[in-house]
Amino acid sequence: MPIIRVAVPVPKRQFFEYQHTSALEPGIRVRVPFGPRQLIGVVLDTTEQSLWQSDKLKSISEVLDATGVFSPIQLKLCQWLSQYYQHPIGDVLHSAMPVSLRKGGSSQPKPVSYLHVTDAGQRATPESLGKARKQQQLLGQLQQSEASYSSILAQYASTTVKALIQKDLITQVERIPSLDTNWLTHLNIGDKPIPNVEQAIAISQITSKIGQYASFLIEGVTGSGKTEVYLQAIESVLTQGKQVLILVPEIGLTPQTVQRFAERFNVPVGILHSNLTDNERVLVWQQSNAGQLPIIIGTRSAIFTPMSRPGMLIVDEEHDSSYKQQDGLRYHARDLAVMRAVQENIPLVLGSATPALESLNNALNGKYQHLILNERAGNASHPKQQVLDIRNQPLEYGLSKGIIERIGQHLAQESQVMLFINRRGYAPALMCHTCGHVEQCPGCNKPYTLHKQLYKLQCHHCGSAKAIPKRCQSCHGTELGAMGIGTEQLEQGLQQLFPQYTSVRIDSDSARGKNRLNDMLDKINRNEYQILIGTQILSKGHHFPNVTLVVILEVDGALFSADYRAAEHLAQLVTQLAGRAGRAEKPGEMWLQTHDPSHPLLQDLLNNGYSHFARYALLERQHAMLPPHTYQALFRAQSSDARLANQLLMDISSQFSYSKHVQCIGPLPALMEKRQGKFRMQLVLMSNNRAALQHALAQAMPNIEQLPLATKVRWALDVDPQDFM
DNA sequence: GATTGTGTTTTA
DNA sequence: AAAACACAATCC
Numbered sequence: 001m002p003i004i005r006v007a008v009p010v011p012k013r014q015f016f017e018y019q020h021t022s023a024l025e026p027g028i029r030v031r032v033p034f035g036p037r038q039l040i041g042v043v044l045d046t047t048e049q050s051l052w053q054s055d056k057l058k059s060i061s062e063v064l065d066a067t068g069v070f071s072p073i074q075l076k077l078c079q080w081l082s083q084y085y086q087h088p089i090g091d092v093l094h095s096a097m098p099v100s101l102r103k104g105g106s107s108q109p110k111p112v113s114y115l116h117v118t119d120a121g122q123r124a125t126p127e128s129l130g131k132a133r134k135q136q137q138l139l140g141q142l143q144q145s146e147a148s149y150s151s152i153l154a155q156y157a158s159t160t161v162k163a164l165i166q167k168d169l170i171t172q173v174e175r176i177p178s179l180d181t182n183w184l185t186h187l188n189i190g191d192k193p194i195p196n197v198e199q200a201i202a203i204s205q206i207t208s209k210i211g212q213y214a215s216f217l218i219e220g221v222t223g224s225g226k227t228e229v230y231l232q233a234i235e236s237v238l239t240q241g242k243q244v245l246i247l248v249p250e251i252g253l254t255p256q257t258v259q260r261f262a263e264r265f266n267v268p269v270g271i272l273h274s275n276l277t278d279n280e281r282v283l284v285w286q287q288s289n290a291g292q293l294p295i296i297i298g299t300r301s302a303i304f305t306p307m308s309r310p311g312m313l314i315v316d317e318e319h320d321s322s323y324k325q326q327d328g329l330r331y332h333a334r335d336l337a338v339m340r341a342v343q344e345n346i347p348l349v350l351g352s353a354t355p356a357l358e359s360l361n362n363a364l365n366g367k368y369q370h371l372i373l374n375e376r377a378g379n380a381s382h383p384k385q386q387v388l389d390i391r392n393q394p395l396e397y398g399l400s401k402g403i404i405e406r407i408g409q410h411l412a413q414e415s416q417v418m419l420f421i422n423r424r425g426y427a428p429a430l431m432c433h434t435c436g437h438v439e440q441c442p443g444c445n446k447p448y449t450l451h452k453q454l455y456k457l458q459c460h461h462c463g464s465a466k467a468i469p470k471r472c473q474s475c476h477g478t479e480l481g482a483m484g485i486g487t488e489q490l491e492q493g494l495q496q497l498f499p500q501y502t503s504v505r506i507d508s509d510s511a512r513g514k515n516r517l518n519d520m521l522d523k524i525n526r527n528e529y530q531i532l533i534g535t536q537i538l539s540k541g542h543h544f545p546n547v548t549l550v551v552i553l554e555v556d557g558a559l560f561s562a563d564y565r566a567a568e569h570l571a572q573l574v575t576q577l578a579g580r581a582g583r584a585e586k587p588g589e590m591w592l593q594t595h596d597p598s599h600p601l602l603q604d605l606l607n608n609g610y611s612h613f614a615r616y617a618l619l620e621r622q623h624a625m626l627p628p629h630t631y632q633a634l635f636r637a638q639s640s641d642a643r644l645a646n647q648l649l650m651d652i653s654s655q656f657s658y659s660k661h662v663q664c665i666g667p668l669p670a671l672m673e674k675r676q677g678k679f680r681m682q683l684v685l686m687s688n689n690r691a692a693l694q695h696a697l698a699q700a701m702p703n704i705e706q707l708p709l710a711t712k713v714r715w716a717l718d719v720d721p722q723d724f725m
Numbered sequence: 726g727a728t729t730g731t732g733t734t735t736t737a
Numbered sequence: 738a739a740a741a742c743a744c745a746a747t748c749c
Contacts, residue, residue, distance in 0.1 A: 008736085010738060016737045035736040036740060052737055091738095711733080 003050050004060060006032055006041035009094040009102070013086075013701065015044055017052045020060045027068025027075050031061045031104060040104045042070065042093045065107050069097065071306055073343045080339055084694070085719050086701050087329050095329050096304040098285050100278040109286055110279055111174045115161065116146035121169035134160045142170055148177075150277055155255055177283060183294050184241050188266035192235070193228060202229045202371040207236040209347045210311065215338060217318075217363040218351040219611065220373030222579025226351050229373070230314055231264055233349065238265060238294050242311025246297045247333055249320035250274065251517075251537060253299060261295050272298030272305065300325060300333040303340065310344045313337050318350040318359055319572055324722045332720060334359070353579060354572040354610050357565075357618050361628040364618070382578045383550060383590040385606045389597040391436040397493025398553055403591060404497060406549060411501055411530055415548035415588070418532040418581065419494070421487055422554045422570055428482030429560035430457060432472035436595035438560050439473065447560040450482050453673050460562030460724070461624075463668055490553070491533050503531035506538055536573070547581040548588030555594045559602065562671060563724045564626050567601050568617060575610040627720075631690040633697060634721035635683040636670065639713045642679035648709040649683040655700040656685060661692035672725045678714075682724065 002023045005015045018032055023046040032041050038061060050057065070078065070093065078096055082089040094102055101107060122143060126136040138156050141147070149172060152161060164170045195203060206216055206229070220226035234244045248257065253273050262269045270284040270293040284305065287293045291308040298305065300323055315323070315334050323333040334350065341348035350359055350368065363370035393400045399407075407417050429447040430439040438447045441459035448457035450468070458465040471478055491505045506520055521542055523529060532538065532547070558570035574592070582588040594602065601620075605613040622629045635652050637645040649667035656662045663686045670680035687693035697719070704710060 003737095006737085010736070012736085012738095014737095018737065032737085034739090037736090039736095039738095050737090054737070057737055 002046050003048065003057065004030070004043055005045040005047065006030060006060075007044050007090040007093050008032065008034055008039050008041040009090045010034070010039075011088050011091060013082075013088045013705075015089065016041070017050055017057055018060045019057045020063075024060075024063065025068055026072065027070035028063065028065040029069055029101065029104070029107075030063050033058050033061060040064070040102060041090065042075075044075070044089070064104060069101060069107055069306075073340075074304070074306055077336070077340055077343055081329070081331055081336065083698070085329060085331055086697055086717050092329060095301075098278065098281040100282045101285075105278075105282065107282070107286065109176050109283055111176050112279060112283065113149035114146050114173050114175065115142060115149055115152055115170050116173070117142045118168055118171050121164070124169055132160075132163070135163055139164060139169060148280070150280055151271075154275065177287075181290075181292055183267040183292070184238075186266055187238055187294075188264070189235055189239060192232065192264075195228060195232065196225070196375055198371075198373045198375050199225055199229050199232075202373065203232045205369060205371060206233040206347060206349060210236055210240065210242075211345075212347070213342050213345050214347045215341065215362070215368040216347065216349045216371055217355060217359050217368040218349060218371045218373060219355050219360070219363070220351060220353060220371075221376060222353045222576075223376045224353075224373035226316075226353070226373060227260075229371075230316070230349065230351065231261075233312065234261075234295065234314075235265070237311035238267065240311065242309045243288065243291065243293065243307045244295050244312045244314065245302065245305060245307060245310070246295065246314040246316060247302055247323070247337065248297060248299060249317045250299045250322040253297065258297060261297065265295070267294045268292070269294075270296040270298075270305075272296065272302040274299060303333045303336050307344075310346050312346055313341050313344075313348045315348070315350045317352055319352045319354050319356040321569070321722060326723075327716075330716075330718045330721075332722070335720070354575045355614065357568055357614060357621065358628040360614050361618055364615075383548075383582050383588040385574065385578060385590045385592070387555075387592045387594055387597045387602060387606065389595075390593050391595050392434050396497070397490055398593075399490075399493070399497075399551075400593060403551055403593065406589075406591070407494075407498065407531075407551070410549040410588075411498060413548070415586070416524070416527070416530050416532060416544065416546045417549045418534065418538070418544065418547045418551070418577075419490060420534055420538065420550065420552045420573070420577065421490065422535075422552060422558055422573065428452075428557070430468065430480055430482065431556060431560070431595055432475060432477050433479040433481070433595070434477035435472065435475040437472050437474035438596075439469065447562070449562040449671065451669055451673055452482075453679075454669060458668060460668055460671075461665070463665055487533055487535065494531055494533070498531065501530040502528065503533060504529040506532065506534040507536075538577075543580050545582065545586070548586055550577055550581050550588070550590040552577075552590070552592045555592045555602070556596060559594070559596060559599050564621070564624070565722065568614075571601070571605045571610055571613050571617070574605065625686075625688070630686050630688045631693050632721060633685045633693060634718040634724070635685070635715060636680065636718060637667075637682070637713050637715040638675075638678040638680045640678055642681070644709060644713050645679055645681040645715075648707065648713045648715060649681055651707050651709060652700075652704050652715075653683055655703055656696055659692070659696040661689050662687045662696045670725060671723075684721075 001019045004018050004020050004024050008016050024043045026043050028043050029040055031038050078092045082092045129135045218226055237244050258269050258271055272284055288296050289306040296305050315337050318334050325331055362368045390400045410417050428450040430450050440447050444459055444461040446461045449460050451458055456465045487505050487507055494503050558566040604616050637648050639645040646667050653664045656664055666683040667681045670682050
């Protein structure tokens with residue numbers, strides 16, 4: 001009897017063998033006995049020769065698919081992923097599937113709830129609904145075309161929907177979604193804007209590579225018409241009857257984005273985002289797999305969507321950190337996209353106004369074709385960016401006098417003001433408020449990171465530590481500390497300072513919930529708030545025409561962070577914010593509060609722009625022997641006993657002591673050294689040879705898993721880590 | 726002696 | 738990861 005090799009969703013880096021009456025196609029799902037339970041696994045292979053030293057293999061209980069849920073290319077991609085990130089294959093395949101397929105659900109389409117207007121609803125006018133604005137809007141939309149219940153719930157409150165059902169203007173029906181096998185016949189390629197020279201070059205470069213592998217990096221300043229380049233490249237792919245998969249950042253997937261694609265080409269667009277039901281997710285998967293969806297737009301995990309006629313991959317805002325999964329299978333969707341484009345033999349387009357240094361490096365060394373869009377459409381102008389020296393300045397709620405004054409002026413002119421706290425990659429350095437001096441490690445010339453829990457300064461580049469000094473080494477001042485202020489504190493302070501204006505705090509906490517963020521953005525654009533206090537979430541994809549003053553606090557936290565990517569992220573943030581605030585006739589200003597106004601990276605960014613900054617920063621990374629010029633892997637460990645976490649990492653570290661090409665740094669405390677009562681430590685592996693690092697990891701992992709402490713301490717490996725929190 | 730809790734081992 | 742297994746502590 002043939003022996004089937006099955007990837008089972010357990011955290012073991014191996015496959016399991018079963019018997020079956022006949023060979024099975026790789027990529028199909030099977031139900032198999034596993035100890036006392038039944039699990040859903042994926043067939044990897046059929047052989048005659050068992051590797052398992054036993055002649056009594058169990059049998060497969062049930063074959064769940066007629067044809068592969070994974071194509072051979074996808075299977076290969078997942079196997080690469082499993083190797084590269086040192087993650088169990090069963091778990092990789094499991095996380096690559098939509099939830100309902102993981103549970104053994106059918107891979108055939110199921111009925112979905114739709115909303116469409118009734119006869120009465122078709123005749124009804126918006127006026128008949130009085131001042132129920134949302135209801136008017138929804139009815140109007142459904143009069144145009146029906147929509148699935150859940151897509152409506154993503155835009156409207158369920159009460160709005162129910163109200164219209166109650167009034168008998170719309171109705172809900174369940175049916176199997178109609179399949180559009182013929183989208184090519186109604187594809188609209190008529191009217192399109194005439195591209196400028198730069199756009200035209202980019203478009204022709206990309207379209208000339210349709211049908212083969214090629215990678216492109218579009219470095220296009222805000223307003224340079226990056227999207228139009230995508231659209232015209234997509235058009236060429238669609239006219240050949242092929243599909244395009246577009247990845248967007250988690251926060252950037254708005255109904256308007258989707259609308260733009262759907263309207264331009266008059267074809268169905270599949271959407272994959274985090275609050276889709278399991279059912280809808282499989283449906284998109286199935287339709288795409290059947291070639292019925294010419295365009296698929298989705299966030300990170302959409303990179304796993306199968307396509308029967310793949311034509312092109314696009315990763316928009318490719319620098320965005322949401323492409324890296326931060327738990328479990330820690331993959332980077334952008335890097336996987338490169339791999340997928342190679343395997344599928346199709347072009348890959350990466351686009352950003354502020355490319356990641358990794359991508360820029362690949363473009364500069366010729367791995368990607370570099371397409372630059374500098375020309376701005378229209379007369380868009382940007383806020384003037386300036387630094388504000390706050391050395392020895394009295395601060396109120398983290399704000400200097402000059403800034404408070406400016407805030408007052410702008411508010412008085414009926415403009416909005418945005419205060420931005422940069423918390424990402426924040427690693428407290430010991431800074432003197434009087435003179436701005438930062439205590440540095442003499443060996444590395446890098447700032448020490450302040451660890452309050454351990455009461456010491458530690459260098460995250462070499463691991464050396466010293467006691468916290470009482471006085472500034474430079475001016476002997478005593479005002480030493482980690483500057484830091486929370487969003488809540490700032491919000492309260494601003495209310496004290498400007499009681500006559502309303503403020504809103506936008507962070508991942510306050511924006512949680514389905515429509516919270518959109519509601520807040522609406523209110524901001526209607527001028528219901530004058531003071532906006534935000535974190536990361538504000539910089540992505542939204543435009544604030546009435547904001548004329550942007551203030552960035554905690555700039556130093558990024559400039560002196562042990563997270564070497566913090567400066568890059570700050571620069572991306574500043575540039576993205578500058579592109580989104582103000583408008584042509586009201587360009588406004590942007591201030592960065594810092595203790596180090598002459599910091600070379602900061603000066604380069606403000607004087608010469610992101611593109612120049614990025615090239616300089618790359619050079620600096622090269623001198624410091626940091627990624628992308630070297631390669632890293634990070635072991636994280638956490639335990640309520642700091643010594644145990646430390647010991648495990650020491651044991652792991654010794655597994656690499658023989659490798660000439662791999663250098664270990666640590667164990668060191670994580671930037672957030674204690675979280676939920678657990679001490680968090682990390683060990684960084686570095687190499688200037690990616691293959692050597694891969695090889696060393698592959699050799700060491702089996703031994704590491706056998707370490708006695710490895711079962712007692714929670715630990716994880718992060719290949720190509722993006723942060724050190 | 727049974728019961729409850731904790732850590733270890735196995736899964737083909 | 739989940740369940741079984743093994744062993745120790747606890748209770749009536």
